[in-house]
Amino acid sequence: MTVTVPARLHLGFLDPSGESGRRFGGIGLAIGDLRTKITIRRAARDLIEGPEHERVCRHLETMRASLGVVGAHHVTVDDVVPAHAGLGSGTQIALAVAAGLRRLHDRPLDVEGDAARLGRGARSGLGIGLFHRGGLVVDGGRGPATISPPVVSHLQFPEAWRILLVLDPARHGMHGTHEAEAFATLPPFPRERAADNCRLVLMQALPALVERDLPSFGAAIAELQTHIGDYFAPIQGGSRFTSPAVAAALAEIDTGEVYGMGQSSWGPTGFAFAPDDETARRLLERLRHNQQLGALDIRICRGLNRGAQVTSTPAVTTEEA
Numbered sequence: 001m002t003v004t005v006p007a008r009l010h011l012g013f014l015d016p017s018g019e020s021g022r023r024f025g026g027i028g029l030a031i032g033d034l035r036t037k038i039t040i041r042r043a044a045r046d047l048i049e050g051p052e053h054e055r056v057c058r059h060l061e062t063m064r065a066s067l068g069v070v071g072a073h074h075v076t077v078d079d080v081v082p083a084h085a086g087l088g089s090g091t092q093i094a095l096a097v098a099a100g101l102r103r104l105h106d107r108p109l110d111v112e113g114d115a116a117r118l119g120r121g122a123r124s125g126l127g128i129g130l131f132h133r134g135g136l137v138v139d140g141g142r143g144p145a146t147i148s149p150p151v152v153s154h155l156q157f158p159e160a161w162r163i164l165l166v167l168d169p170a171r172h173g174m175h176g177t178h179e180a181e182a183f184a185t186l187p188p189f190p191r192e193r194a195a196d197n198c199r200l201v202l203m204q205a206l207p208a209l210v211e212r213d214l215p216s217f218g219a220a221i222a223e224l225q226t227h228i229g230d231y232f233a234p235i236q237g238g239s240r241f242t243s244p245a246v247a248a249a250l251a252e253i254d255t256g257e258v259y260g261m262g263q264s265s266w267g268p269t270g271f272a273f274a275p276d277d278e279t280a281r282r283l284l285e286r287l288r289h290n291q292q293l294g295a296l297d298i299r300i301c302r303g304l305n306r307g308a309q310v311t312s313t314p315a316v317t318t319e320e321a
Contacts, residue, residue: 001103003096005308007034007081008088008130010265012224015194025141027201028126030134032304036080036092040100043074050077052093059097059118066117069105084172086264091127094118103310112148125149134306157303158212162280166270167297168243173266182235193227200224214275218259225262242267249293253283
């Protein structure tokens with residue numbers, strides 16, 4: 001079985017500390033051109049090839065024990081999203097292993113359950129929701145009895161729009177125990193700011209997306225990013241961005257032709273939305289001609305309106321997860 005999972009942008013939390021009654025909540029987008037892809041098959045002995053060896057081994061053992069599966073497996077990791085870059089790599093690799101093993105052994109998918117088994121989705125349900133269907137999703141945060149934060153909205157992303165993605169390979173975003181410690185040290189997120197974030201998403205970003213109104217969509221995302229960036233700034237060196245170079249690149253193209261600039265999750269990856277491919281390519285060339293930004297990985301992506309794909313190997317039939 002081959003499983004392909006798109007990368008995702010985390011466009012912002014709604015209420016990081018739960019002052020509104022549910023904690024976290026967020027809005028996220030599946031993107032093309034960056035993906036995690038693994039192939040898993042039965043084998044005479046266990047063998048894991050490619051990057052993320054430790055993670056894949058751990059998830060494989062957990063899922064075999066959970067499903068009561070016996071025998072060895074050969075896992076090939078063909079593509080991975082950069083780890084700790086704010087693109088959801090940890091959730092993607094975990095759910096890919098789980099889905100591949102289930103389909104290989106004719107077991108039904110259980111994405112939400114497997115996320116919990118593999119320690120994913122503690123703060124965000126975006127990766128789980130995007131695994132199912134792609135596009136743009138909103139999760140409703142964690143309540144007292146929540147196992148997996150529920151997806152409360154799913155919309156298609158406009159085919160014409162483009163995302164300028166700015167990655168900084170030299171830096172990593174907050175993750176693991178450091179992320180948990182960071183949340184523990186932050187003050188309560190203001191209730192009125194959480195209410196404003198919910199308004200921005202429900203009454204501005206989502207309707208603007210449906211109406212293909214990029215300036216209004218971008219204005220909502222930019223304001224949401226300001227709120228969350230200011231909240232995270234004390235543990236990001238006083239800045240809304242983890243990477244000064246990413247911040248500089250986005251400032252370079254802040255000329256009124258792109259919208260909704262910000263940082264995905266803890267970064268360091270930054271993003272901006274362009275109305276079409278021509279605009280995105282022109283701005284990409286501008287950034288690539290700036291020699292001070294040479295260490296960055298800057299690319300154009302599309303929104304991806306499909307979820308993970310599970311494909312029989314070597315068969316050609318494909319089933320959307």
